[in-house]
Amino acid sequence: VANDTVTSLPGATVTLICPGKEAEGNVTIQWVYSGSQHRQWTTMGNTLLLRAVQLNDTGNYLCFLDGHLVGTVPLLVDVPPEDPKLSCFRKNPLVSATCEWVPSSAPSPTTKAVLFVKKINSTNTKSDFQVPCQYSQKFRSFSCQVEILEGDKAYYIVSLCVSNSVGSKSSSDVAFQSLKIVQPDPPMNLVVSAIPGRPRWLNLRVAQYQCIIHDALRGVKHVVQLRGKEELETGQWSEWSPEVTGTPWIGTWVCTEGEPRSTPAGILGSPTQVSDEDYDYEEEDLHIRSVKSTSSPGKR
Numbered sequence: 631v632a633n634d635t636v637t638s639l640p641g642a643t644v645t646l647i648c649p650g651k652e653a654e655g656n657v658t659i660q661w662v663y664s665g666s667q668h669r670q671w672t673t674m675g676n677t678l679l680l681r682a683v684q685l686n687d688t689g690n691y692l693c694f695l696d697g698h699l700v701g702t703v704p705l706l707v708d709v710p711p712e713d714p715k716l717s718c719f720r721k722n723p724l725v726s727a728t729c730e731w732v733p734s735s736a737p738s739p740t741t742k743a744v745l746f747v748k749k750i751n752s753t754n755t756k757s758d759f760q761v762p763c764q765y766s767q768k769f770r771s772f773s774c775q776v777e778i779l780e781g782d783k784a785y786y787i788v789s790l791c792v793s794n795s796v797g798s799k800s801s802s803d804v805a806f807q808s809l810k811i812v813q814p815d816p817p818m819n820l821v822v823s824a825i826p827g828r829p830r831w832l833n834l835r836v837a838q839y840q841c842i843i844h845d846a847l848r849g850v851k852h853v854v855q856l857r858g859k860e861e862l863e864t865g866q867w868s869e870w871s872p873e874v875t876g877t878p879w880i881g882t883w884v885c886t887e888g889e890p891r892s893t894p895a896g897i898l899g900s901p902t903q904v905s906d907e908d909y910d911y912e913e914e915d916l917h918i919r920s921v922k923s924t925s926s927p928g929k930r
Contacts, residue, residue, distance in 0.1 A: 648693035665689030812865025816846030822876030
C-alpha cells in the first residue's frame with residue numbers, strides 16, 4: 631500500500647484531504663471519484679467527508695481547483711483477514727510438503743501470507759526460516775511449499791501469518807514429522823467387472839493393480855470404493871475413491887456344438903465390462919496381486 635493511501639474499515643467515517651498548498655484556505659474544491667461509479671462533490675475547503683464507507687468506495691479521489699487537478703487521494707476500504715486454519719500434506723515421500731489455507735471468502739488484493747517454519751533434526755538441532763505463500767484463484771487457497779529432501783525424517787513446526795492493509799492474523803502451530811504426513815491421491819479409474827461362472831466374485835482393477843472380492847452377494851449390485859497408502863506403511867491412507875457399481879455374474883453357460891461356451895447373459899454394462907480376457911481365468915490366477923487398498927463396512 632502506498633504511503634499516501636488512506637485506509638479504513640467498512641462502516642467508518644473517512645476524511646480525505648486534498649494535497650497541495652493551493653487547496654488550503656476557504657476555497658471551493660471539486661472532487662471526482664475515479665472508480666466504477668462516477669461521483670462528484672463540491673466542498674468549501676480542502677476536506678471531503680465520507681460517511682459509512684464500504685468496500686466499493688475503494689479508489690482514487692481527484693480534487694480540482696478552478697478546473698485544474700490539484701491532487702489525488704487514494705482510499706482503500708478493507709477488512710482484516712480471517713483466522714487462518716492451516717493443514718499440511720505430501721503426495722509421496724519424494725516431494726515437498728504443501729501447507730495450505732482455504733479462506734471462506736476471497737481475500738482482498740492487499741492480502742499477503744507467509745509461512746514460518748521451525749525444523750528440528752534428529753540431532754535436536756533447530757533451524758528457522760520463512761516461506762512465501764501464493765494465492766490461487768482457481769483453488770481459492772493460499773499454498774506454501776516446504777522443501778523436504780528424500781529420506782528426511784525431521785520434525786517441523788509451522789504457522790501461517792496473513793496480513794493486509796488493515797490487520798493481520800496468525801494460525802495455530804501445526805507440527806508434523808516429514809514422513810507421517812504423506813497421503814497419496816485416491817485411486818482413480820476403478821473398473822469393477824463380473825467374472826463368468828463366479829456368481830459371488832467381483833474383479834477390481836485400477837492402474838496396474840487387481841484384486842478379487844470372493845464374498846459378494848449373488849445378483850446384488852455392489853458399490854465399491856478403494857483407498858491407497860504408500861508401501862512400508864508410510865504416512866496416511868488416501869481419501870476413498872469415487873464410487874463404482876458392479877454386479878456379480880448372474881448368467882448361465884449355454885453350450886452348442888463347436889462352441890464350448892458363450893457369453894453369459896445378464897452381466898451389468900458400463901462400468902462393469904467383461905472383455906475376452908475375462909474368460910481365460912485359471913483357478914490359480916484368481917488372487918490379490920499387489921493391491922494397495924482396503925475395504926471396510928459400508929465401502930463395498
